[in-house]
Amino acid sequence: MPKLDWGLGPRTITFDETDVSAAEHVDLELADALSAPASAKTPPFPKLCKLDWEYPGPFSLLRSVARTCQDFKEPALDALYYKIDCLSDVFLTLPKEMLMFHEHSFYGFKTQHVSLVPPVAESTWQFLLGYLRRVRVLDLALDPEQLQLDLDVWCYLLEAELCDYLFPNLQTLILKHRVVHSELLPMLCSPHLTSIELHNFFPVSLDDADKDDESTTLTRDVLKIMGLRKVSRFSADVASMGIRSPEIIVEFVDTLASSFDKSLAKAISITQSVEPNHLPRVTLTLDLLEPLFVYSGLTVLTFTVTAYFELDDFDLASISTALPRLQKLCLGGKVGWRDTYYTSFSGIASILRNCPDLRYLEVIVDATVSRNASFAAQTVPEGGYNTHVREIRLADSPIDDEAFAARQLRRMMPRLRSVIEPSIHTDGTSHCGAWTFKWLHAQKFLD
Incomplete structure (x- = not known):
């Protein structure tokens, strides 16, 4: 199995591996090197200036790059959050003491939900926004094994008027199942959207005083976007x-x-x-x-x-x-x-x-x-x-x-x-x- 010569010369790590098993080995080796302490025999490359990475290996590699290479922190985070398939992914970047976890039943499925511990400080929102702005593709489907974002979070964001759009730079929105209430669609539709796919969405009003039938509610909410x-x-x-x-x-x-x-x-x-x-x-x-x-x-x-x-x-x-x-x-x-x-x-x-x-x-x-x-x-x-x-x-x-x-x-x-x-x-x-x-x-x- 090929080894990668780290070297210290121009601080460049380049590989283009087509053999999957070998590429995984290289990925893990690179991840270990990037996350190793400075005293270790293999250097952590804190000033890495170039990384050519052709093989789409595990996210652990990108996390290691984000943690240990200051020059590559922003590009690595952009790559990590470019596409997400679960809304809770971004919110899990918060400290655990700021989150609440509980179980819901949805169409016979037991799903785990996460919500925010109130009150939510402005600094907390700004921290989240630093991750939300990186998301370009949102591809949502109902997966009982995924941690779902609780409806309370949406209601809080609507009431607090912290943002017009949850993902301000979103370009592609794909809803494959009833994971987002129709009234919340406008919050997902940033002005940068170029592609929208609405396969299934939930007709519901968050206002108890709204007595419109479901079809009217859903049509109205879809037309809003x-x-x-x-x-x-x-x-x-x-x-x-x-x-x-x-x-x-x-x-x-x-x-x-x-x-x-x-x-x-x-x-x-x-x-x-x-x-x-x-x-x-x-x-x-x-x-x-x-x-x-x-x-x-x-x-x-x-x-x-x-x-x-x-x-x-x-x-x-x-x-x-x-x-x-x-x-x-x-x-x-x-x-x-x-x-x-x-x-x-x-x-x-x-x-x-x-x-x-x-x-x-x-x-x-x-x-x-x-x-x-x-x-x-x-x-x-x-x-x-x-x-x-x-x-x-x-x-x-x-x-x-x-x-x-x-x-x-x-x-x-x-x-x-x-x-x-x-x-x-x-x-x-x-x-x-x-x-x-x-x-x-x-x-x-x-x-």
Whole structure:
């Protein structure tokens, strides 16, 4: 196993180790050297001036650097707290006598919580801020084994008005579970945010006098965080928003359309992972999506919520004309069509012609022979319309001739290798299974 020659020459430690076991050995050796007392045979390098570290080893190494090398203390701490997945990580930097620990029950899980011992001095807050300002990525999920930040801490910060933002330099916010109450979202949204992913969040008001229903509360709190001009990527799973009327989703889309810098916005995704127990009145139409056309530089547009799909070929052409830089386009209504199927292969052709950089497409289309007879008679360039797309998703798409459908798709996309057709109807439509079987058979003509 290789050894590292510490040397005293230019006080430079450089290694680029590709063998994992050897790299771990080097990491531990370096950590021991950096944390060793000055009297030890191996010097602690208090004036280390250069450290090239290619292998992402254990955090203990960075802690050692922060403790023992004054010149590298700030960079080491920045690296340690650049990304955190638990809010309590920063607060645990406080002395234990300033913290209280207790147990909560959350959806059947026993979780350990930490809160602050009141009163919290201004000096304590300034100490915490020294760590909070280092966080650039916040990736939160519910892990029963993690120590959670108690709600009392949030309430204290709100009442004391110590800060506008808990993480003033945060750039990426990812909420994967109900670990933050929706009313507290604005405290996490610093003006430096460029990417927001809201997968699941908890609709609750901290004010007992607030009698709004959960969906209204959550929608209001999510809309509060808009107006972040630097955001380039926004993603929200609106399952928790309780969409019960067209007005809620329309308001959400309209707010998105006026929230971000038109020249910076690159990706907008609105999805819904959980379907309600009743059929919605929401319909996916061009009017619903049109407000987002102000972001002509979008490379990703995803809109897959529980709704009826009522786009036609003209609508698909309008969307692709307004957003010509799209690389990923996903449009799906999770209850499929009403009675009439409006889109055809002509609509897909419009998207492919208008968006030359497209890599992935998800849409609902009528792929039957009668609906596409006119398209089949049209001439398509020898190289097709797009050579990037290798996989498309055609959920709940009618099909009657597998060979015909595969042939028309291959004419447009010569490199197409996979068609995914999962049945996602929630209204009990019986013919979906037959369509799925035919699309599976159509796949054989693409192999």
